[in-house]
Amino acid sequence: MSYVSSRTVGRTPRRSWPRKVATATAAAGAIVGLLVSGSGPASAAQPHAPSAAPPATTLAAPDIPLANVKAHLTQLQSIATANSGNRAHGRAGYKASIDxxxxxxxxxxxxxxxxxxTSSGATGWNLIADWPxxxxxxVVFAGSHLDSVTAGAGINDNGSGSAGVLETALAVSREGLQPTKHLRFxxxxxxxxxxxxxxxxxxxxPSTERAKIxxxxxxxxxxxxxxxxFVYDDDxxxxxxxKDFFAAKGVPTEIETEGDGRSDHAPFKNVGVPVGGLxxxxxxxxxxxxxxxxxxxxxxxxxRCYHSxxxxxxxxNDTALDRNSDAIAHAIxxxxTGTTPPPGTSFENTDNVNVPDVGAAVESPIAVTGRTGNAPSALKVGVDIKHTYRGDLVVDLVAPDGTAFRLKNSSSSDSADNVIATYTVNASAEVANGTWKLRVRDVAAQDIGFIDSWKLTF
Structure with missing residues (x-):
């Protein structure tokens, strides 16, 4: 059935859309590059580099001295002992720990x-430390909670994480690290x-600051x-x-389930920040x-002494404390500083691709490189398609192995202009690296448009 017969008579006529570049070509089997001078025909759609280009080298993390981490724990124990045996919120022991x-x-x-x-009628503090x-x-951000329960000094829960993060931050200073990303603790x-x-x-x-993490x-x-x-499986x-860090040391890991959602990664995860941990x-x-x-x-x-x-x-356990502290440094x-793009990196193609009226499907490619493992379960697909009748369009994301994910179906009742939206795709079964494509087809007559830009955010 033709969609033309079901549309309202007198709808918006075709319009001529502005172009950022000359009309995109769609020559089969050949890709014509722009001349060095910048003149000549526009190229077929080519993938752009990631929005945050990775650095050229990876710096190896230093060994985190176990003795230094344990020295911090000794200090936290002394603080608790001097303050009614704990470092709990609203108690003098917590403020002394922060200091x-x-x-x-x-x-x-x-x-x-x-x-x-303020919580439970008492003043509390967070401490944020930024490396210049x-x-x-x-922003690459590592954190831990510093408070204990009232029942005890909280040396494992969570002096251990706090001391490991602290000593990693101090190692950043000792090494004079000049990271490409901003480091925050x-x-x-x-x-x-x-x-x-x-x-x-x-x-x-602010949401603009959350987006930078x-x-x-x-x-x-x-x-x-x-x-x-145990390793968090969120990102x-x-x-x-x-996992790779521990595997290189011959230490098997399991996915963390006992504390899932019960620690301080949860608020970050709930607003869309990629999270992980140990x-x-x-x-x-x-x-x-x-x-x-x-x-x-x-x-x-x-x-056995949890919350006691x-x-x-x-x-x-010294071995666990040592290994996990070294793993913190490895991640930071x-x-x-490494070549692997961090979570949240976007890959974008801003070249125009014409979408022919009642024609064959067209594709716009993005080459994803530098990732490890599979794509995320919440892959973000940002789409900007200019078109005078969006109901004509069928839009798919195509993975490197050819698997297609339907983003949008055609609809005779969808008479608005343009497809400007962000879709979430569970692409966790797909390898991240490779050429991903946005496939668009116009299935009905009378209206025209083009792919303006699109991006993938991992």
């Missing part, structure tokens, strides 16, 4: 900010009361005494980064299979 971390970072050349909030330099539009308050500090930070961060990495309990090696690139286990029981591959004691919790008074400096160095 200790801030003093270390100030001396190392970081720009630090204390963010004050790097692209401010591409955070220590959150009142996590034990329901992620209060990190929620406050995220909720008060390429990855938030969370480290909560990384030195459990009967440890497992495929970050997940693979950590965890060594809390009060879940280690299975026989886990004990066989990781050592330790099966039938016992990963941390015995969570002291004696409640730490790789995402901050």
């Amino acid at each position: 200790y971390v801030k003093a270390k970072l100030d001396a190392a050349g970081f720009t630090t900010t204390l963010q004050q909030f 330099g790097g692209d401010p539009n591409h 955070g220590w959150w308050g009142a996590e034990e009361l329901g992620l209060v500090g990190s929620k406050y930070y995220v909720n008060n961060l 390429d990855a938030y990495l969370n480290f909560d309990m990384i030195g459990s005494p009967n440890p497992g090696y 495929p690139q970050v997940e693979t980064l950590f 965890f060594s286990g809390a009060d879940y029981t280690k299975t026989a299979a886990q004990a066989q591959k990781w050592g330790g004691t099966s039938g016992q919790p990963f941390d 008074s015995c969570d002291t400096t004696a409640n730490i 160095w790789t995402l901050g």
Whole structure:
């Protein structure tokens, strides 16, 4: 059936659309490049480079000294001991913990900010530390919660993550690192009361600033005494980064499920920031299979002192603390300086491609490079198609292996102009690297248009 017979008589006539470049050619089997002088025919649609070009080299992360990380834990234990045995929100021990971390970072050349909030009638603080330099539009962010429960000193939960992040930040200073991305570190308050500090930070961060965070990495309990090696599975690139790090050391990993959504990555994830992280286990029981591959004691919790008074400096496994601290540094160095584009990187094609009236489908390509593993489960596809009757159009995303994802069907009742939208595609079964295509077909007569631009955001 022709859509023409079902349309309203007297609809908007064809119009001539402006072009950013000359009319795009669609010659089969050949691609004509622009001349060096810039004159001559326009090229067929060519993929543009990523919006944030990766650096040319990857810097290896330094070893994070275990002794330094444990020294921070000793200080946090001393602070708790001097303040009723804990470092909980609203207590003197928490404020002393924040002051200790801030003093270390100030001396190392970081720009630090204390963010004050109120919860349960008491004042709390988040500490944010920015390392000077790097692209401010591409932020790599590592964080951990610094507060304990009132029952104990909280040395594993979460002095361990806080100390690992702190010592990695200090290593950035010692090495004089000049990252291509901007590095930011955070220590959150009142996590034990329901992620209060990190929620406050995220909720008060303008959306334009949230969009600049390429990855938030969370480290909560990384030195459990009967440890497992758990990796967050939220962002495929970050997940693979950590898995590969441990695999190179002969350490098997599992996907983290015990604390999923229960730590400070959750507020970031909920507003669309790519997240990842590490965890060594809390009060879940280690299975026989886990004990066989990781050592330790099966039938016992990963941390028998979870949220208890015995969570002291004696409640730490040095090997787990050492490995996980080194993994933090590896992630910061790789995402901050490496050739792999961070989560949130966009690949865009801005060349025009004509869409013929009642013609064959046309395609606009984007070459994705530098990724690891598969595409994300929430791949963002931004589409800008200029057309005088959008109901004519069928739009698909085509993966490198030819798999097509329908973005838009044709509809005789959709009489508006243009297709300007962002679609979310579960492309997690597809390899990320390769040539992706936007395929557009006009299935009915009378109207014309063109692909203006489109982009993929990983």
